[in-house]
Amino acid sequence: MKIAHIEEAFVKKALLLCAALSVIVTVGIVIVLLEETIDFFRVVSLGEFFGSTTWAPMFEPRQFGIWPLVGGTFLITLGAGLIGIPGGLGIGMYLNEFAPASLRAVIKPLLEILAGIPTVVYGYFAVTVITPALQRVLPDTEVFNAASAAIVVGIMVLPMVASLCDDALRAVPRAVKEAGYALGATKCEVAIQVTLPAALSGIIASFILALSRAFGETMAVTLAAGSTPRLTLNPLQSVQTLTSYIVQVSTGDTPQGSIEYKSIFAVGMLVLVVTLLFNMLAYVLVKRFRSVYE
Numbered sequence: 001m002k003i004a005h006i007e008e009a010f011v012k013k014a015l016l017l018c019a020a021l022s023v024i025v026t027v028g029i030v031i032v033l034l035e036e037t038i039d040f041f042r043v044v045s046l047g048e049f050f051g052s053t054t055w056a057p058m059f060e061p062r063q064f065g066i067w068p069l070v071g072g073t074f075l076i077t078l079g080a081g082l083i084g085i086p087g088g089l090g091i092g093m094y095l096n097e098f099a100p101a102s103l104r105a106v107i108k109p110l111l112e113i114l115a116g117i118p119t120v121v122y123g124y125f126a127v128t129v130i131t132p133a134l135q136r137v138l139p140d141t142e143v144f145n146a147a148s149a150a151i152v153v154g155i156m157v158l159p160m161v162a163s164l165c166d167d168a169l170r171a172v173p174r175a176v177k178e179a180g181y182a183l184g185a186t187k188c189e190v191a192i193q194v195t196l197p198a199a200l201s202g203i204i205a206s207f208i209l210a211l212s213r214a215f216g217e218t219m220a221v222t223l224a225a226g227s228t229p230r231l232t233l234n235p236l237q238s239v240q241t242l243t244s245y246i247v248q249v250s251t252g253d254t255p256q257g258s259i260e261y262k263s264i265f266a267v268g269m270l271v272l273v274v275t276l277l278f279n280m281l282a283y284v285l286v287k288r289f290r291s292v293y294e
Contacts, residue, residue, distance in 0.1 A: 033272060036265030043259050049266070055229035055240075057249075057260045064263060066270065068229035072146065072239030076221055079150025079235060080157060080214040085207050087154070088161025092203075095162070096169040097191040108163075115159035123223030126152040131224070140236055144226025147235035152224055153217050157210040164209070168202025169195055201286045208282035212275055218243040242267050 041049070044064045052065025091111070095104050126148040134141045134148060141147065172195050180194040196203070226238035227248050240248075246264045254260045 030272070033265050033269045036262050037269045040259065040262040040266045044263075044266075053231050055245075057263050058254075062259070066267070068231040069240055069242045069245055069267065070270075071231045071233075072225065072229070073215060073241040073243075075146050075233065075235060075239060076150045076153060076217075076225060076241060077211055077214045079146065080153035080217075081207075081211050083151060083154025084157035084161055084210055084214070088158045088206070088210065089165050089203065091158070091162035092165025092169060093191055093196070095166045097187065097195065111159040111162055114155070115163075119156065119217065119219040120223065122152040122156055123220040126220065126224035134236070138236060142226070142236060142238050144224065144228070144238040145236050146225050146239045149221045149224035150235065152220050153214045156217065156220065157213050160213065161206050161210045164206035165199075165203050168199040168206065171202065172198045204285045205282050208278055208285065212278040212282075215278065216243060216271060216275060217241075218247060222247050242271050 049064055049066055052063055053067050054063040054065045055068045056063045091107070095107060099107065127144075130148040130151050131141065131143065131145065134145070176198055177190055177195060180190040185193065221241050222244040225241060225244065227240045227244060228238040229240045229245070230237060232239065246267055249260060249264045
């Protein structure tokens with residue numbers, strides 16, 4: 001019994017250490033970002049950062065209007081959501097409601113393989129396959145453009161949406177579905193009017209997580225969208241995202257401690273804040289829809 005108690009105490013302490021480590025790392029990241037961001041805003045005012053529409057930190061005169069980066073990020077994020085969210089929901093519903101077991105056994109591993117492909121591969125796929133295809137259809141498409149980046153990011157988040165939606169739909173009690181059949185509903189009507197609303201909290205959470213994942217994507221958009229900080233709604237033009245700017249400065253010859261170097265921490269803090277807002281929105285929506293349908 002003493003050995004069992006020692007093992008149990010060891011496991012508890014090990015799990016506590018893992019939980020504490022995640023908190024410590026998160027706090028450390030926030031502290032580093034906050035310190036460097038404060039130093040950045042000692043030189044650049046909040047009015048210039050949020051009030052200007054020109055981002056040119058590497059050239060004289062330097063300008064730090066963040067909106068071109070924000071616009072490019074949201075343009076790609078929304079485009080990816082339009083591709084990944086409906087496609088992922090459709091795949092999840094098909095796997096849960098209509099796919100035979102043999103086909104499900106094939107599709108699920110393929111989705112996992114798709115989710116495991118490195119993001120840099122998606123970026124090269126966009127440059128070498130998707131962009132040439134777009135240029136054949138739309139000749140005005142630039143070599144680096146937001147559309148191809150949105151397409152590959154949408155493909156990237158699709159397996160996650162499909163898997164989470166499938167899990168949420170499978171969690172609906174069988175009795176709920178059988179009640180719909182007992183009332184004379186068809187299989188399609190049960191899937192859309194019974195199962196889907198019952199699993200809505202998990203489905204909404206998958207949507208928000210997918211958008212958050214697309215918002216923070218780095219390598220694929222760096223390769224596919226280019227590095228032109230441009231405030232535009234035209235997806236055929238080259239844009240730059242918040243994360244791709246961080247990559248550009250981090251891998252360049254920017255002197256450490258310079259204002260250009262400190263700007264990546266301000267951009268990183270903005271990414272962190274927006275991602276936190278996405279997570280808070282997911283929590284609120286999940287809580288709301290769960291209270292409605294439970």
